[in-house]
Amino acid sequence: MAFNSMLEHLRLGEFDVDPAAIGWERFVRNGKTYTYFGIVPALLRLPLLLTDGLARLDVTRLYCALAATLALCFKFATVALINDELPKSRLQAVAFFVIVLSLLFGEARIQFQKASIYQETILWAGAIAAAFIYCAVRGLIAKRNFSTGLVAVMASLAGLGLLTRVSAGLGLYISTGLLILALAWPAAGPLRDRLPQFVRGLASKRTIVTLAILLGFAALSGVVNYQRWGDPLKFADFRKYIAYVALPEYLERQAAYGVFNVKRLWYRIVYYLFPIWTIIRPNGQLLFSEFEGRMLGAVEPPPASFLLSDPLLLVLGGACLLRLPLLGRERLPPLTMLTAGGIIMLGLSEVLGFIAILIRIAEREDAAFGPGNILEQVVGAGAEHPLRTNIVNSGLARDSSDGPRSPDASLDLP
Numbered sequence: 001m002a003f004n005s006m007l008e009h010l011r012l013g014e015f016d017v018d019p020a021a022i023g024w025e026r027f028v029r030n031g032k033t034y035t036y037f038g039i040v041p042a043l044l045r046l047p048l049l050l051t052d053g054l055a056r057l058d059v060t061r062l063y064c065a066l067a068a069t070l071a072l073c074f075k076f077a078t079v080a081l082i083n084d085e086l087p088k089s090r091l092q093a094v095a096f097f098v099i100v101l102s103l104l105f106g107e108a109r110i111q112f113q114k115a116s117i118y119q120e121t122i123l124w125a126g127a128i129a130a131a132f133i134y135c136a137v138r139g140l141i142a143k144r145n146f147s148t149g150l151v152a153v154m155a156s157l158a159g160l161g162l163l164t165r166v167s168a169g170l171g172l173y174i175s176t177g178l179l180i181l182a183l184a185w186p187a188a189g190p191l192r193d194r195l196p197q198f199v200r201g202l203a204s205k206r207t208i209v210t211l212a213i214l215l216g217f218a219a220l221s222g223v224v225n226y227q228r229w230g231d232p233l234k235f236a237d238f239r240k241y242i243a244y245v246a247l248p249e250y251l252e253r254q255a256a257y258g259v260f261n262v263k264r265l266w267y268r269i270v271y272y273l274f275p276i277w278t279i280i281r282p283n284g285q286l287l288f289s290e291f292e293g294r295m296l297g298a299v300e301p302p303p304a305s306f307l308l309s310d311p312l313l314l315v316l317g318g319a320c321l322l323r324l325p326l327l328g329r330e331r332l333p334p335l336t337m338l339t340a341g342g343i344i345m346l347g348l349s350e351v352l353g354f355i356a357i358l359i360r361i362a363e364r365e366d367a368a369f370g371p372g373n374i375l376e377q378v379v380g381a382g383a384e385h386p387l388r389t390n391i392v393n394s395g396l397a398r399d400s401s402d403g404p405r406s407p408d409a410s411l412d413l414p
Contacts, residue, residue, distance in 0.1 A: 002035060002117050004054050006042035015227035025117070027228075027240040034228045036236035037121050040164040044124070061115035067123035074130035075103050078137050085141050102312050125165035132157045132172050136179070146183055148206040154179070155210045159217025163224070166235045173214060180207055250297050257295055264295055275303035 005021035016032040027034045044063065048054045083096050135154045139146040158176045162169025184201030186194040201207070222232030229237045238259070244250040257263070267288065270277060277299065279287040286292065292299050306314060 001058055002037065003042040003045055003060075003120070004048070004058070006035070006037075006039065007045050007048075008054055010039065010042060015224060022117075024243055026242050027237060028242055028245070029229065029237070029240045034240070036228075037117060038162075038164040038166070039224060040160055041120055041124055060117065060120055064115040064120050064123050067120065067127045071123065071127040071130040072103060074127070074134045076100070078130070078134045079103070081134075081137050081141050098312070099316075121165050125161055125168035128157050128161045128164060129168055129172065132161070132175075136175075146179070146206075148209055151176075151179065151183075151206055151210050152213055155213040156217075159213060159220075162217055162221050166221075169221075173218075176210065176214060180210055183207075244297075253295070253297065261295070267291065267296070271299070273305055273307055275305050278303040 002017055002022045002025075005018040009016055009018075016034050017026070019026055019033040022033060022035050025035055027036065041063065045054065045059065048057060048059070051057070079096070079099055083092070086092060132154055135150055135157070139150050154172075155176050158169060158172035160169075161172045180202075184198050184204070184207065186197040186201070189197070225234055226232045229235075229240075231237075238244055238254060239251060244254075267277070270288075277286060277288050277292075278301075281287060281289075
């Protein structure tokens with residue numbers, strides 16, 4: 001009922017929540033209770049005001065199911081767009097079927113069976129990211145052009161992502177910025193002629209509208225942050241986190257090592273891929289217990305590995321990485337190469353990997369298509385088009401749970 005309470009307070013111009021609604025996930029500042037969860041899931045409960053059920057109807061499970069279904073629809077639509085642009089073959093059909101099954105029965109689609117505020121936030125962020133991916137692929141393949149309206153929609157989705165889950169929203173913001181740069185960069189001509197054209201491209205209506213939308217949502221996010229934490233750039237103040245107040249050693253650890261510390265990165269890789277941290281030593285302690293006690297706030301079970309839970313996603317993501325040299329052979333502009341790097345860091349591995357594996361299948365089945373021509377067919381750009389091979393995409397690599405919910409044990413952004 002936390003989002004119900006959040007909406008009730010937002011109606012009054014307040015940004016706190018009822019302590020009973022948020023439980024142990026509450027932050028206490030100046031005698032009021034706050035939470036770091038974004039306001040979009042709360043605003044989606046506006047229809048409850050029409051039924052007078054805001055105070056008594058818990059729709060968390062329903063909204064989790066709606067978010068998962070919405071994300072699934074956008075992913076299906078994206079995969080269908082890509083599939084329609086590729087040469088048809090039996091192997092391609094098999095790959096398409098496997099991808100559809102993986103999307104249909106993936107973890108995110110069943111999270112709502114154990115619905116909570118964590119799952120709902122992640123699922124709505126995933127749905128927004130999936131819609132963003134669909135728009136990007138539609139611009140590349142279906143419309144073969146990023147119109148002002150389409151980029152404005154993508155910018156709006158990035159803003160909604162920021163107001164839902166900051167870690168997802170930042171990825172979409174970065175990707176939208178890279179898209180704007182890639183679209184403004186001329187496709188041909190000497191460098192001395194490209195730079196003035198690039199500057200004029202940045203001053204275009206499309207760029208101005210996009211930046212206005214991004215800045216507008218960023219300003220709104222700043223207002224929310226300021227009302228909650230007294231700082232427009234702060235998305236959570238864990239010094240006010242009730243669990244940390246009860247355990248002051250957490251605050252001491254955060255003061256010593258910070259919310260983000262590169263020394264934790266190796267452990268995160270081990271945690272998500274190779275769960276050897278669960279090994280118990282002869283002295284009864286976990287394998288890395290000293291490091292965990294010194295650097296982390298908590299480590300939550302059960303042990304898991306993407307190598308076991310998401311093998312197809314990893315294989316397809318790796319296939320996409322293997323296709324990156326093709327971009328270099330196509331002589332892409334430097335900014336587009338930068339954008340292609342953003343794809344790997346921020347893009348949905350399912351979609352990108354699907355592109356890569358179907359390119360490989362198509363190459364094997366039809367020798368008439370060279371690697372460059374097939375890539376052009378995938379991204380939906382003809383040789384004469386300015387966006388010839390500008391692969392621009394974004395989103396979160398995953399839309400399922402990011403693992404531990406404890407701030408120090410999970411991603412450093414809430």
